[in-house]
Amino acid sequence: MNDNTQAAIRGAAEGSAEGRLHFGxxxxxxxxxxxxxxxADYRARRTIFYLPDGETLDIALHMPDIAIADHFDAPAIQAAIHGSQQGLVKYPEFKRLCCVAGCIGYAVWIAGRHVTYFGRRGETHVEPFPR
Structure with a gap:
């Protein structure tokens, strides 16, 4: 992976972590x-970015000091997602809300235009990208 690609990925991750950049x-x-x-793996506190040629970049994910709830609450995750889409919830707060809702992480499928959120027992919530 070249330096420009790494810098762009790190810049996106940092901007999100600081609440400067919204999901879009x-x-x-x-x-x-x-x-x-x-x-994004909340339990491992890592985010892994995948390129089509198989290259990956693994970056530390700063998480709130809060336990991830045992119960997966899909409606609460949807509320956090919609708050984020409206610009009311930035990523630092989004991670906290997801932990409270029992989300252990998520996969963003840029090519597939959706996000899959995961619970401790394999529960999922799939959210299509907004149009």
């Missing part, structure tokens, strides 16, 4: 960098 801006920046998907 992050996805746009990652798409331009050639990322086809990424996985």
């Amino acid at each position: 801006q992050v996805v746009d920046q990652l798409m331009r960098a050639g990322v086809e998907s990424y996985l």
